[in-house]
Amino acid sequence: MPRPIEALVHTDALAHNLERARARAPDCRSWAVIKANAYGHGIERAYEGLRAADGFALLDLAEAERVRALGWRGPILLLEGVFEPRDLELCSRLDLWHAVHCDEQIAWLAAHKTHRPHRVFLKMNSGMNRLGFTPTAFRGAWARLDALPQVDEISLITHFSDADGERGIAHQLAAFDAATRDLPGERCLSNSAALLRHGVKNDWVRAGILLYGSAPDFPEHDIAHWDLQPTMTLRSRIIATQTLAASDTVGYGSSFTAPGPMRVGVVACGYADGYPRLCPTGTPALVDGQRTRTIGRVSMDMLEVDLTDLPAAGIGSEVTLWGRGPGGAVLAIDEVARAAGTLGYELMCAVAPRVTMRVAED
Numbered sequence: 001m002p003r004p005i006e007a008l009v010h011t012d013a014l015a016h017n018l019e020r021a022r023a024r025a026p027d028c029r030s031w032a033v034i035k036a037n038a039y040g041h042g043i044e045r046a047y048e049g050l051r052a053a054d055g056f057a058l059l060d061l062a063e064a065e066r067v068r069a070l071g072w073r074g075p076i077l078l079l080e081g082v083f084e085p086r087d088l089e090l091c092s093r094l095d096l097w098h099a100v101h102c103d104e105q106i107a108w109l110a111a112h113k114t115h116r117p118h119r120v121f122l123k124m125n126s127g128m129n130r131l132g133f134t135p136t137a138f139r140g141a142w143a144r145l146d147a148l149p150q151v152d153e154i155s156l157i158t159h160f161s162d163a164d165g166e167r168g169i170a171h172q173l174a175a176f177d178a179a180t181r182d183l184p185g186e187r188c189l190s191n192s193a194a195l196l197r198h199g200v201k202n203d204w205v206r207a208g209i210l211l212y213g214s215a216p217d218f219p220e221h222d223i224a225h226w227d228l229q230p231t232m233t234l235r236s237r238i239i240a241t242q243t244l245a246a247s248d249t250v251g252y253g254s255s256f257t258a259p260g261p262m263r264v265g266v267v268a269c270g271y272a273d274g275y276p277r278l279c280p281t282g283t284p285a286l287v288d289g290q291r292t293r294t295i296g297r298v299s300m301d302m303l304e305v306d307l308t309d310l311p312a313a314g315i316g317s318e319v320t321l322w323g324r325g326p327g328g329a330v331l332a333i334d335e336v337a338r339a340a341g342t343l344g345y346e347l348m349c350a351v352a353p354r355v356t357m358r359v360a361e362d
C-alpha cells in the first residue's frame, strides 16, 4: 500500500468559486487564471471545473499548449507575453493573445511573419514596478503597436500591488485612467482582491486565487465571508500513536513538552509532501473531521497531532491537513498558511510530486 497521503481537487468548488466571481462582475468577461499549473491543482483537473470561464490566463507556453490540447478554442492570454521571438510562432499557430510589456516585445512583433494579426494586451506599470510601460511611455508604445500590421486589437492591462491591503488601488487606478483616458480598447485591471474588495469591473477581470478557495485578504476576511469553497484537500492518515507523560517531548529538537498526560497521533505527512515545515505547534488540523492542532516540529515524512480530546481516534483515522474533511468539516488552507507565515497561494502551489493528486469523486 502506498503512503496514505493524497490530494483531492474539487471541481464543483472551482465551478462555484468562478460563479462567485461572475456574480460580482456580471457584465464583465472573466479570465480564469491558471498559471503555475492552475495554482498547483493541475491544469487538466482544474479545467473540468472552470470551463465556464471566458478565457484562460497563464504564463507558460507549454501550459497554453495543454489548454488547447484539452479542446479549448476560446481566448488564452499569456500574462507575461512572449519570452523570445520564436514564441510568437506558437502564438500565431495556437491563436494565443499575449501581453506586451516592453520595447523588445514590440520589436519582436514588428519582425514577426504571420498571416493572422495578433490580439495583444498592452501592459502599464501603474506603480508596481514589475512589468509594463510607465504611464509616460504608454501612449508611445500604443502608437507603435497600432502601426504594426502584425497587431489586430490592442487591449489595456495593468496590475495592482496592494488590492489586498491597506494602501489600496486608488493611486494606480488614477495613473492608469489619466494615461489611457482617450485610448480605445478593452480594459483588464482586476485580480481577485481588486474584484472582491474594491469592486473594480472592466471589460475583463482576472480571477486567480479566489477560484481556488483562498481569500486574498485573509485574515481580514475568510473564504466563508466571500462565499468561496475549498478546491483542494490534502489528507492523510494516522500511522501511529504515542501516550505521553508530563515533561515528555515530541519530535526533532524537543520543541514541544507535554504539560501533562497526553495522546498524540503520528500523521503520514511532512515537509517533503509540501506541508510547511514552518508550521508551529498549534497549527490547526482535522482528525476524523474534528478540529485539533499539530504538536512539535514537522519532519520530512511525518507530523504529530494532539489526540488528547479525541479518544476514538487511532491508527487509520483520517487527517485533513487542509480542505474538506469528513462530515462537512472545512479547514481553510489560509489558516494553515497563516500559521506558517505565508499565503494560501504558496501552499497550494507547493504540494510535492510524490503526493498523488486526483479529482474528488463526490
Ligand SMILES: *Cc1c(COP(=O)(O)O)cnc(C)c1O
Residues within 6 Å of the ligand: 033, 035, 079, 159, 190, 191, 192, 193, 206, 207, 208, 209, 210, 216
Ligand atoms: C497571478 C495574476 C493574477 C491573479 O491574481 P490573484 O491574486 O490570484 O487573483 C492576475 N493578474 C496577473 C497579471 C497575475 O500575474
